[in-house]
Amino acid sequence: MTGIVGYGAYLPRYRIKIEEIASQWGKDPTTIKNGLLVHEKTVPGMDEDTITISVQAAKYAVQRARIDPQEIGAVYIGSESHPYVVKPSGTVLIDALGIGPDVHVADYEFACKAGTEAVFVAYSHVKSGVMRYAMGIGADTSQGAPGDALEFTASAGGSAFIIGSEKVVLEIEATYSYTSDTADFWRREGRVYPEHGGRFTGEPAYFRHVLGAGREIMERAGLEAKDFDYAVFHMPNGKFPMKAGRTLGFEKEQIEPGWVVPWMGNTYSGSSPTGLVAILDVARPGERILLVSFGSGAGSDAFVFKVTEEIEAVRDLAPSFKSLLEENKIYLNYGEYAKFRGKILMNT
Amino acid sequence: MREVAIVGVGMTRFGELWESPLRNMFTEAALTAIDDAGVDHIDSMYVGAMSSGLFVHQEHIASLLADYLGVAGIPSTRVESACASGGLAVRQAVIEVGAGVSDIVLAGGVEKMTDGVDAIDALATAADQEYEAFHGITFPGLYAFIANAHMHRYGTTREQLADVAVKNHDHGSLNPKAQFPFKITREAVMNSTMVAWPLRLLDCSPVTDGAAAVIVTSMDVAEKLGRPIVKVLASGHATDGLALHSRTDPTTIPAVGRAAEIAFKQAGLTPEKIELAEVHDCFTIAELVVTEELGFVERGRSGEAVSSGETRLGGRIPVNTSGGLKAKGHPVGASGVAQIIEVVEQLRGSAGDRQVEGARIGLTQNMGGSGASCVVHILEGVS
């Protein structure tokens, strides 16, 4: 059996409320909150980035996996906010965790699905017997231009997963990817903020890929919505995943445990992976989980997971998602937020 | 070692000396000292400077300054021990003359701090770069570590810290060479800009340009000059770990205690015999801890001592009659030399309104960084 043997999420402590952003731009907060189904979002500290978020999530994953990090043969970080354009994030992480130098490291980018992509490749290495353990991480300090609709949701956080074949916590029963060339959202070299196609990001992009991947993986696995206890879909806002889930035949109750966007925002590459970690706060042995990511450009990775008895042994070895989401929040006003996110024009 | 005297002193005004380059400041102070001593030559010279490289991007200043002093050709050595560079330059001169290598040696100090460099960053090089400054700690921050620990351990109060600045400004108001020759109030200190909890702007010595120099000679030479003689009774020097966190007790500055112990032993004196002292009050808390380390007050009681006036002019042991680094100014490399000058003036009886009547024995204490180096001198006026 191959699957996830250790997992961990990390969220910064800072938050900004949607009202605060809306009032900055003279928009009606109620309309925006109802439109997006998001109340507040995480904001990275001035000293946090995709690398530090990945390091903390990865440390929690190692704690739960109860392994010597030296045994991890590959580390992949998926993000669209790698702090360097040239120079890997993963090299910092392996030195911080004491992994390597016997390790394969690569940074992935595929808009919001870079994280599941990292997990997908890590899984393939272990399943094929190339290595004993491999780690895939999805993390972002998501960018949204000031005043753009993305600014209401673009948030920070991430999750790390260690794949192995012993003491598996989440068996991976099936995987599937659905990909096409669809330019719904992009960021050109040298630009700070992404561009997007407005309503074109919906039906032709998000829904086509998420529903395509969801239908196909269930078909191939011979499963239906009722065979799952939980489902998590990429969460650019609160509405899209609910709508996608319902279209695939899922009930609100199956989606809600991993529906973390209303109080976290969209952590891009960390979105659906962190939804999965949230489900593991409550999942019981024998339960089945569907995960479908979405990355603009565009593609979806889908996974069918089955929870094993090991979950009870590892759950409390690192902080729960609930504690990361709800405890010790520090709220920022828009001015502080703008400073934290480097949105103020400085002389140096 | 043969006996050594200080026979001439000279310093620039301390302050923002926009018109003066480093070389002229030093030369002015050195010429004044040479004239004051009445010597017709010097055998060698020492220059204390913390960071001419960072402040004015000029290293190799010992030769530069010998040239501008018109003595190119003589041995000239730069001495660096952060803020203790000046005191250490004097000590090197004392050792050279004491050892009989030279008879007349100039010891000076200089710092040009206002030429547009980030002084916080430059001064932070006196701390451990990799393990202190890298993390954002500043010099006020390091002394604030000491202040918070002292307040926590001994109940030293915010008001007592302020009283150090008030006292030193009272003294400085009597010193025409001081950068800030005016009085301030306790309220002004306590309402000034916060720099590093609990230290505020008026707890901190300023950024200053200035130079100071003294002439050190053998007693034989001194006696022939016919000028007032101030004998160097002792020169103590000690070091400690550069990083404050590497020391056991952050309420103490052990290098000060060690340098003082050496000096008192050399002089055959006890702290009670000292009639006035110039100490390194780079921050108000520094003066408090130093007065404890020097044995002038019991450990933990320095705050009380300053507030009750024990350390002011007219008190039991006047400290920093010149105004100290706080009011007189702190051109880093020059400060230790300027301390010697103040004590020499006092022992000559020429300190004017700041005169400690009949003073015969005085002490200087100059330290580098957060106390990783310290130089203590004990001087005696010979009439």
Added chain:
Amino acid sequence: MITPRYTREIPQRYHLEAGKCTECNFIAFPPRLICPECGSREFEQISLSPSGKIVTYTVVCVAAEEFSTETPLPIAIIETDEGARLTAQVVDCDPEEVEIGKRVRLIFRCIQKEGLAGIRQYGYKAVLEG
């Protein structure tokens, strides 16, 4: 360009690598070649535990240029559980919460950036426990 120096410091900055004197158990952080306590030159390589307590602290309000946008910046001397001491920022808190004696945990953060184009330098900072 500070990358050679930064790279050399990684073992201490990233995982608190220290030396423990095999004679007297003195902990040298960073590692040293000779023990300042007993003069021994034999050390065992250890990693400090990432938890400890605040020995003393300050909150820097006037910082060097690199940190000028991060003020008020709490910084503390921290004693790790092994008894080693180091200086580190205390982050993610109200500066008023920082006190002598409080327990902290060391975490991994970006400490400095070498301007807009240079390298990002990571290392340890502290957060308050509980």
